[in-house]
Amino acid sequence: MARETVADMPEWCTVEVAMSVLGGKWKMLIVKYLLDGACRFGALQRALPGITHRMLSRQLRELEADGIVARRAYAQVPPKVEYSLTPIGAQLCGVSSALEEWGGRYRRAASAAAPAAGRAAGGAPEPGGTSGD
């Protein structure tokens, strides 16, 4: 068992609940994209550069099991499946934008501190500098 403990976690760690559902490399990205509107499997894959067919499929199924996304399959000859956010999934809008805003701010700071080297080897984004917005 890994993270089937949503309703099982103590009161104090609601963020842990959220992270357990949105954790991983792709979940948030998928959600963020679906916030723009429902779309097909193929469209999603095209939208997530780097994700494999298998991974997208798996993440989608997990999100579905978690009640975040809804799956609508059309009984056609060329299979067509549309994914969309459930109401609770749509409410991730706030999380997504907060993450986006901070991410942008952080990257800006990181770029300012290490214009040509990312931050791999200690290039921390200058704590007391560019972050003053």
Added chain:
Amino acid sequence: MARETVADMPEWCTVEVAMSVLGGKWKMLIVKYLLDGACRFGALQRALPGITHRMLSRQLRELEADGIVARRAYAQVPPKVEYSLTPIGAQLCGVSSALEEWGGRYRRAASAAAPAAGRAAGGAPEPGGTSGD
């Protein structure tokens, strides 16, 4: 190499930037706790139920390298080290609260859908139910 690509990622995925820094099981929890104010290693460990000495140490060092937390060591005989958030780290406040809010809402929904079984085996939090805020 895993995630030393902060300043290296394309424009569209700021959330990926954020997730790469805050991903993992503990980062967000540590940040969330530090948002309450600076505190010592021991206090943090006591505050994070389940985290090991080693893990906390490692996560803290990673967060420090990422410029999220600041470390202040006192040259005393019983070593005393205080951790706090850097300015950019403190700005995670919004992310943290968004996550908390959604997490709470999600758990509420999950509990409503599966009052006695979590959601391990398909207990998704009723898409069209309690989520109507």
Added chain:
DNA sequence: CAGGATCCTGTGCGATACTG
């Protein structure tokens, strides 16, 4: 009290190939 080193394990994530 803080933190590093070593060892071990589960699983997240990915490449490829096959099915309907």
Added chain:
DNA sequence: CAGTATCGCACAGGATCCTG
């Protein structure tokens, strides 16, 4: 076009012991 099965690696996360 969408989904699944198998295989495999690398890494996140953890237990334990050792140092200043």
